[in-house]
Amino acid sequence: MQAQVLEGGFADLPIDASYAFRAVMTAMARPGDIVDVSGAKPPSPMSVAAGVVVLTLCDPETPIHLALSHDMPQVRDWITFHTGAPFVAAQDAMFALGAWDALSLADFPLGTAEYPDRSATVIVERQSLSHDGVVMRGPGIKEKTTLSLPDTRAFETNAAQFPLGLDFIFTCDDRLAALPRTTRVG
Amino acid sequence: MSDYNFAYLDEQTKRMIRRAILKGLAIPGYQVPFASREMPMPYGWGTGGVQVSAAVLTPDDTFKVIDQGADDTTNAVSIRRFFQKTAGVAVTEATSEASVIQTRHRIPEQDLRADQILVYQVPIPEPLRFLEPSEVETRKMHALEEYGLMHVKLYEDISQHGDIATAYAYPVKVEGRYVMDPSPIPKFDNPKLEMAGIQLFGAGREQRIYAIPPYTQVVSLDFDDYPFQPTKADHACDLCGAEDSYLDELIVDDAGGRMFMCSDTDYCATRRKQGHVGAQGVPYKEDAA
């Protein structure tokens, strides 16, 4: 196994994970807020932020789907070594990771009427992440906010299915933002 | 620090709870099932709140615990000590200094800021439970948004008593979708459920976590001709004179004499420090408490 695989995890797991989760939770509770995270050094093309999210939330109990943009041996080995999360097809995913164009959103579980929480959380790797973008409203947002989104229609469709739907985490370098299914865009 | 992991729970358990919290925030008011763990305090004594707190605390947090609005009730003391010991966090009784507040039965009087998190201990998370004891049935009702039973119950109250006879754990509708139990807070606190802070609800024995993100619409159920009324005792606090706070009623003598004081002990103490004096209070002195 390459040294790179063994490295890049949290140095102090309980502590690093606690800070990381607070950042992710803040992002999910306040759609559009961009938060800084640190502590993970995943192999390319994974961003630091995507690495932090995976280390914080994934383990053997969370099937993960890698889109083609990220389905490569060094990424698989790193995730396996640090989390033990099994790799699955899109329709069985609890988490998904990839670039926007590589993700096939229609394939992910949206949850069921009785268990809408059984839906995928999609980690979308972005080249840039800023407030220069689409207007967003909904729970967690005081009136309105803006975020650079890769698309508008896809999120409109997603929100229209509430309470079913996907929840998104956008990652870029060491920063991330989130867009849960409740957020109305445009 | 102790022999146990940071904030007591092992990392895999924390991840499981953290995932449930995120789904709870994404689906406001929906009860996310989670595999609640046995905690070193009894079920019914805040194990849900404790597990949620354990999953959100960082070493930088300042933690406050209230029970009935008071920091010095025995169960609040016990939970505060637990996290002092297992997470090494700073603790406080001052609402304004706390970053995470765990509560049983009250929302602090002082408005919470955007950087504050309120964690509720929840005994029975299902608002429909006392109308329908079966979990299979209530889950279906939520799925179908079938809340007629709740309205029938409230309406029966009105026909029998002339008013809605629910004084605490008063049901709310979140973001126009899920009917939610706000935990057994007095209905006086319901309007505060729309706040800047993040609200997380943990029910350990019943294995449910739910959440209200900041600035989320939370409406107390009512009827046009019987609008929701957040009531409190019609008095001012006898210690600090506050007229806007929820009051405890104390029996002070054998003749049944009463006095009223703020249930939120920090709110009352802060006001007294600022020089407010109630009808039976004395001017604040540093060593008086």
Add this chain to the structure above:
Amino acid sequence: MYVAVKGGERAIDNAHAWLAEERRGDTSVPELSVAQIRTQMTLAVNRVMAEGSLYDPDLAALAIKQARGDLIEAIFLIRAYRTTLPRFGGSNPIDTEDMACDRRVSATFKDAPGGQVLGPTFDYTHRLLDFKLAADGEVGDAPVVAHNQTATPHIMSFLDRENLIQSEPTGADIPDDLTRTPLELPASRALRLQSLTRGDEGFILGMAYSTQRGYARNHAFVAELRIGAVAVEMDIPELGFAIEIGEITVTECETVNQFQGSKTQPPQFTRGYGLVFGMTERKAISMALVDRALRWKELGEDNLGAPAQDEEFVLYHSDNIQATGFLEHIKLPHYVDFQSELELIRKLRREAQDNISREAAQ
């Protein structure tokens, strides 16, 4: 003037100190050792292991000592400790046919291969207080017979050969773990059995008894009750085979119950199953009866509305740690909620009074 009551912290410390003193009791009497509890209060230790879901006689004995003999409190200590243990993996299913039986009885056959072994049972003791024990508990040696070294076949296997008993599906599937995933209804039989085996002995006993008295009666015979040690094996992927990681004593009860069948399907007996850590015979038999009652749907029986048939009712109320916590939590202050009700009832009374006077005036 009113001075607010403070001192929650001091009150707790004082209560703990007093509790420790009460636990120790009269210091002129020698202190109980954990080894004494483990070896002389074995049935209490077994119950704590079974309902604590942790097989460790030493820790169970320690918990009983710490809990002053309150077994539910001891079970709670074990459960809370169990939560903190890392999970290395799952064992292979134990093979009770290979059990070294200390006790093995069948109520359905006078004799069968392997024989009837009474073992150390209270069954035929006359329940007369033995005042000799008050002075001296030393006993003479019991006669020793070597354990049957060969496997003891299950009584059920003889019925199975004739197709008289319903067969149960076997599979390599790893069942859900009640302690790792939230209970979802309807629950699989595996989850129901997990819930029953760690459920409160008194509750399961009461439920089982209710089926015998006619609330979903299922005509149970104890086909076999066996108690003894079995090996626990675990697959080690690196080695490619299973190794024995320990030995546990369990009680297994298989009941044979009234048959079912139809025009197209010849009648067959049905089964109830109980398996519990330690020598815990009352619990294992109770478990088998309740298991059988809960199977009404899969066996195509009618729902008679009996408590023991109600999966939600049984599974949600069998856990004594959940039950005792919630029951006892009503000791905690609820004065905020009570205050809210006080105000409401005063308001409602005021309004009712106004109505009465208004009507009187008219």
